[in-house]
Amino acid sequence: MNVMNMERNGLNNKSTFSAVSEFIAKNKIGFLLIIVLYSALFILEKMMPPSSMLFVVLKKGAIYALVAVSMNLLNGFTGLFSLGQAGFMLIGSYTYAIFTIPVEDRAAVYQYFDGGIIRFTVPVFIALIMAGVAAGIFAFFIGLPVLRLKSDYLAIATLGFAEIIRAIFQWNKLGPITNGSNLLKKFPSFSSVLFPFTVAGISIALIVLLINSSYGRAFKAIRDDEIAAEAMGINLAKHKLLSFVISSFFAGVGGALLAMYQTTVQASAFKAAMTYEILLIVVIGGVGSITGSVISSFLFIACSEWWLRFLDSETYIGSFKVPLLASGFRKVVFSVVIMVIVLFYNQGIMGTREFSSEGIARFFSRIASRNRKEGA
Amino acid sequence: MAENILHLERLTMQFGGVTAVNDLTMDVYKDEIVALIGPNGAGKTTVFNCITGVYEPTNGSVSFCGKTIVSNRPQGKMKKLYTGEYRGEDLKIISPTPDKITKLGIARTFQNIRLFKTMTVFENVLVAKHMRARQNFLSATFRLNFKEEQRMREESLALLEEQGLLQYKDEIASNLPYGLQRRLEISRALATEPKLLMLDEPAAGMNPQETQELADFIVQIKDKYNLTVLMIEHHMDLVMKISERIYVLDFGKLIAHGTPEEVQKNQRVIDAYLGVAEDA
Amino acid sequence: MEFINKNLPYILAGISLGGQYALISIGYTMVYGILRLINFAHGDIFMFAGFAMVYLAASTPLYVSIPLVIIITVILGFLIERIAYKPLRSAPRMSVMISAIGVSYLLQNLAWYFTSGLAKQYPKIPWISGSITIGSATTPIVTIITPILTVLLVIILVMLIKYTKIGMAMRAVSKDFETSQIMGININSVISFTFIIGSFLAAISSILYFTSYSTVTPVAGAMPGLRAFVAAVFGGIGSIPGAVVGGLIIGMCENITKGLGWTTFSDAFTFALLIIILVAKPTGLFGEKTTEKV
Numbered sequence: 049m050n051v052m053n054m055e056r057n058g059l060n061n062k063s064t065f066s067a068v069s070e071f072i073a074k075n076k077i078g079f080l081l082i083i084v085l086y087s088a089l090f091i092l093e094k095m096m097p098p099s100s101m102l103f104v105v106l107k108k109g110a111i112y113a114l115v116a117v118s119m120n121l122l123n124g125f126t127g128l129f130s131l132g133q134a135g136f137m138l139i140g141s142y143t144y145a146i147f148t149i150p151v152e153d154r155a156a157v158y159q160y161f162d163g164g165i166i167r168f169t170v171p172v173f174i175a176l177i178m179a180g181v182a183a184g185i186f187a188f189f190i191g192l193p194v195l196r197l198k199s200d201y202l203a204i205a206t207l208g209f210a211e212i213i214r215a216i217f218q219w220n221k222l223g224p225i226t227n228g229s230n231l232l233k234k235f236p237s238f239s240s241v242l243f244p245f246t247v248a249g250i251s252i253a254l255i256v257l258l259i260n261s262s263y264g265r266a267f268k269a270i271r272d273d274e275i276a277a278e279a280m281g282i283n284l285a286k287h288k289l290l291s292f293v294i295s296s297f298f299a300g301v302g303g304a305l306l307a308m309y310q311t312t313v314q315a316s317a318f319k320a321a322m323t324y325e326i327l328l329i330v331v332i333g334g335v336g337s338i339t340g341s342v343i344s345s346f347l348f349i350a351c352s353e354w355w356l357r358f359l360d361s362e363t364y365i366g367s368f369k370v371p372l373l374a375s376g377f378r379k380v381v382f383s384v385v386i387m388v389i390v391l392f393y394n395q396g397i398m399g400t401r402e403f404s405s406e407g408i409a410r411f412f413s414r415i416a417s418r419n420r421k422e423g424a
Numbered sequence: 425m426a427e428n429i430l431h432l433e434r435l436t437m438q439f440g441g442v443t444a445v446n447d448l449t450m451d452v453y454k455d456e457i458v459a460l461i462g463p464n465g466a467g468k469t470t471v472f473n474c475i476t477g478v479y480e481p482t483n484g485s486v487s488f489c490g491k492t493i494v495s496n497r498p499q500g501k502m503k504k505l506y507t508g509e510y511r512g513e514d515l516k517i518i519s520p521t522p523d524k525i526t527k528l529g530i531a532r533t534f535q536n537i538r539l540f541k542t543m544t545v546f547e548n549v550l551v552a553k554h555m556r557a558r559q560n561f562l563s564a565t566f567r568l569n570f571k572e573e574q575r576m577r578e579e580s581l582a583l584l585e586e587q588g589l590l591q592y593k594d595e596i597a598s599n600l601p602y603g604l605q606r607r608l609e610i611s612r613a614l615a616t617e618p619k620l621l622m623l624d625e626p627a628a629g630m631n632p633q634e635t636q637e638l639a640d641f642i643v644q645i646k647d648k649y650n651l652t653v654l655m656i657e658h659h660m661d662l663v664m665k666i667s668e669r670i671y672v673l674d675f676g677k678l679i680a681h682g683t684p685e686e687v688q689k690n691q692r693v694i695d696a697y698l699g700v701a702e703d704a
Numbered sequence: 705m706e707f708i709n710k711n712l713p714y715i716l717a718g719i720s721l722g723g724q725y726a727l728i729s730i731g732y733t734m735v736y737g738i739l740r741l742i743n744f745a746h747g748d749i750f751m752f753a754g755f756a757m758v759y760l761a762a763s764t765p766l767y768v769s770i771p772l773v774i775i776i777t778v779i780l781g782f783l784i785e786r787i788a789y790k791p792l793r794s795a796p797r798m799s800v801m802i803s804a805i806g807v808s809y810l811l812q813n814l815a816w817y818f819t820s821g822l823a824k825q826y827p828k829i830p831w832i833s834g835s836i837t838i839g840s841a842t843t844p845i846v847t848i849i850t851p852i853l854t855v856l857l858v859i860i861l862v863m864l865i866k867y868t869k870i871g872m873a874m875r876a877v878s879k880d881f882e883t884s885q886i887m888g889i890n891i892n893s894v895i896s897f898t899f900i901i902g903s904f905l906a907a908i909s910s911i912l913y914f915t916s917y918s919t920v921t922p923v924a925g926a927m928p929g930l931r932a933f934v935a936a937v938f939g940g941i942g943s944i945p946g947a948v949v950g951g952l953i954i955g956m957c958e959n960i961t962k963g964l965g966w967t968t969f970s971d972a973f974t975f976a977l978l979i980i981i982l983v984a985k986p987t988g989l990f991g992e993k994t995t996e997k998v
Contacts, residue, residue, distance in 0.1 A: 123798070129798050129801065193979070193983045194979065194982070194983065196983070197982055197983075197986065199797055199798065199801075200740070200741070200742045200797065200801055201937075201982055201986065203742070203801065204742060204933065204937075204978065204982075205978065205979050205982050205983075207930075207975075208975030208976075208978050208979055209975070209979065211971055211972060211975050212972040212975050212976060214972075215968055215969050215971060215972035216972070218968055219968060219969075229968075254565060257565045257566070257567070258561065258564070258565045261561075261564035261565055261567075261569075261573075262550075262553075262554050262557055262559060262564050262569070262572075262573060262576065263554075263561045263564050263565070265543070265547055265550060265551050265554060266551060266554045268540065268542070268543055268547075268551075269540045269543070269551045271542075272539075272540035272541050272542055272543060273538050273539070273540055273541070275478065275522075275534075275538060276534065276538035276539070276540065277540070277551070278478075278521065278522040278523050278526075279476065279522050279523075279526060279531070279532055279534075279538075280523075280526065280551055280552045280554075280555065280612065280616060281523045281526035281527050281552070281554070281555030281556070281616055282523055282551070282554060282555065283521070283523045283524075284521070284523070285521075290561055294561070320926075321809075324805050324808075324809055327802065327805065328802075328805075328806070328809070331802050335798070336542075374817065374820075375817075375820055375821075376813065376816045376817035376820065376821065377817055379813035379816065379817070380810070380813045380814055380817050382813070383806065383809045383810035383813045383814075384810065386806050386809065386810075387788065387803070387806045387807070387810060390788075390799065390802055390803045390806050391787075391788065391791055391792070391803065394792075394795060394799055400542065
């Protein structure tokens with residue numbers, strides 16, 4: 049039925065085209081902003097030394113933004129409290145690494161496993177999609193039994209699955225594929241900040257399109273009231289599974305990007321703590337706000353990698369030792385900030401609102417009209 | 425007689441040792457307005473939940489337009505606990521989820537309004553259109569379903585206009601006044617394009633004036649959308665005014681049924697409502 | 705006889721570990737029974753008690769430091785509830801759970817900050833640190849003491865819940881939160897009391913647990929905490945005997961998987977068990993079924 053639908057729409061190219069141009073016209077400011085952003089990044093990269101902390105923040109921030117948005121799709125928009133994100137990132141990063149390590153380097157990487165059993169590579173772009181698909185397939189089979197569970201039971205079950213996945217990937221018997229508990233390395237990575245921005249940007253755009261579609265509305269209906277959603281003919285099992293698989297797909301892509309950023313991968317890094325960190329990013333940004341998640345990812349990474357680094361090193365002003373500053377203090381400050389947000393600003397930065405081009409336009413026109421009034 | 429829309433065949437719902445609905449058989453015919461009444465805790469909402477797939481009845485079956493849609497017999501632990509008459513192994517087990525039932529053409533409202541609270545009035549109705557749209561998540565994401573989407577939007581707007589809710593279309597549903605929330609819930613049910621509309625206490629919390637308006641409203645939508653209506657209601661004036669037939673439940677058992685006049689005169693109904701006096 | 709002599713230490717160690725999990729898991733089960741909250745910070749309270757002992761034992765004699773550890777841990781549990789959970793009483797369940805995760809994160813980071821992330825040696829406690837010989841098998845004293853102490857504490861707790869006024873209030877609150885509030889039960893004091901009991905048992909358990917494992921690290925509470933939670937679910941959340949039976953089973957299973965050389969999979973196995981229970985029988989061994997009213 050859907051194929052027919054697409055064909056019929058395909059025949060009507062003209063109207064598709066007009067719809068697209070109408071869409072672009074409606075979001076003029078948005079598109080303009082995106083172009084400005086990418087050109088700014090491009091120029092920045094030409095002008096600043098590549099070792100600048102700014103690029104670390106931008107690269108890692110973009111990756112975390114994608115993962116946080118994928119988690120928000122599940123937790124914020126479908127109301128499924130899942131804590132499996134690290135597990136799906138692990139699957140994504142391993143899938144990417146396994147299929148892109150150049151054949152000639154495999155002997156060195158899989159030194160304990162005879163060079164591994166996979167003797168071919170695929171292009172980076174295809175490996176990224178494979179990373180998502182692999183995570184999605186796992187999510188499908190995990191989702192079938194666990195998505196029937198309610199709120200906190202679902203959380204603990206998905207957390208459990210992430211731990212199981214981690215154990216399996218470290219299992220020595222799978223060494224010829226996963227390299228056991230050893231590092232995977234020498235796979236292609238990126239140097240330009242534009243790469244993670246493009247991949248994460250496209251992925252987030254797709255998630256936004258989904259959320260604003262009929263399916264996104266169905267997800268929100270499930271979040272608001274499962275029983276009423278079911279009474280409106282929404283198949284709970286199917287829609288929950290769909291949201292879970294799609295969220296995991298993008299977590300997998302995010303995992304692959306993370307692997308590229310780090311240039312090495314090891315299963316032991318994908319602990320529950322990683323999921324908690326992403327969850328906290330989502331909470332800080334506002335559960336149910338995509339732009340919130342994006343903003344808070346960059347803030348979070350900027351603070352932890354750059355701005356708050358000084359908290360971790362002992363500092364002397366003259367002979368005066370600044371109190372408290374010592375290794376680990378940054379994370380303490382962090383956790384206090386998070387608790388303050390959870391307890392006093394439980395809406396996060398954005399609540400469920402979105403930062404939209406229309407909103408910006410409205411904001412400026414409001415300022416303009418206020419100025420006019422004051423002038424009069 | 426007119427076409428049979430809904431038929432309950434010896435429906436029993438038992439929770440542990442408590443029998444909420446006991447061996448209920450009832451019929452609803454096309455174009456009728458039928459009321460299901462009874463004192464609090466008589467099992468009326470449980471009947472609704474059995475029909476719409478929220479609960480799996482312990483025993484008995486439900487048919488819709490001549491087709492069996494729900495059917496069960498006591499299984500597992502229930503075999504021991506079941507106190508009713510045993511109907512043997514021949515009954516097939518059919519236990520669809522509520523969405524399947526809605527898709528067949530039965531829509532319902534809830535006793536304690538269940539709107540999608542964070543969504544707008546428009547979106548609440550639009551969600552109900554999702555089920556019948558020809559699309560999948562890919563075509564929806566990439567906007568290949570834009571014609572379908574446009575149709576859904578136009579139909580929803582038309583529905584809101586007919587129901588007089590158009591001016592509230594961008595309000596968040598939970599911000600609407602109570603009466604309008606009830607109306608929106610009915611509109612949302614209508615958006616699923618039902619043949620049978622089931623209303624669970626539509627007049628709860630309304631004053632006589634509002635109840636009066638609701639009565640007209642129900643009759644009006646019934647004619648307009650070609651519906652059959654089954655409702656649970658406590659406001660007797662509403663029930664007596666618009667329903668053609670009434671079923672009376674007490675402690676899960678059917679104690680009377682018939683036209684409003686017949687039911688009004690029935691001694692068992694009067695006793696159930698007023699309680700039997702010791703020396704009467 | 706040969707078999708028993710050979711395996712007795714393993715079996716005893718399993719029972720002992722199970723007893724320690726049981727004590728932690730009572731804290732989970734009681735809090736869940738009343739607040740419907742997985743107290744993610746409970747494992748870290750347990751870890752905190754471990755560190756408190758390390759630091760206190762260095763400066764005070766044991767007969768002072770042990771009671772002090774218990775008191776401090778109880779105060780910590782009480783404060784966490786008051787500060788991090790009480791303000792969210794009417795918030796959605798997800799917020800409270802996020803707050804619990806936040807507290808857990810905070811406690812772990814604080815511990816890391818104060819210890820620079822290094823493992824600390826747990827002090828030797830004379831009466832329980834030594835070894836004892838039964839028949840031909842030698843086993844640490846703690847493996848004998850744990851089950852006895854666990855049973856004793858559980859009996860006292862069950863009596864408390866059955867026969868005292870506060871126990872009755874606790875049962876009422878866990879049955880129906882709103883109604884018991886209307887009936888004039890002081891919900892907040894009941895909840896605080898629950899956290900106090902949970903933290904008390906976690907402190908006892910930490911003394912036993914770290915005596916057998918000898919070092920404490922900032923993440924030392926995470927896995928025992930999760931395992932104890934699994935034990936609580938296994939036994940049927942809300943049920944105290946369930947938590948004990950669940951704890952024993954999880955403890956035994958862990959020792960068996962480790963004994964078979966499957967150490968990498970011991971956590972995975974625990975979680976697999978959890979998922980099987982949740983999917984097949986979400987109410988656990990002794991739990992009660994609840995239905996949502998429509």
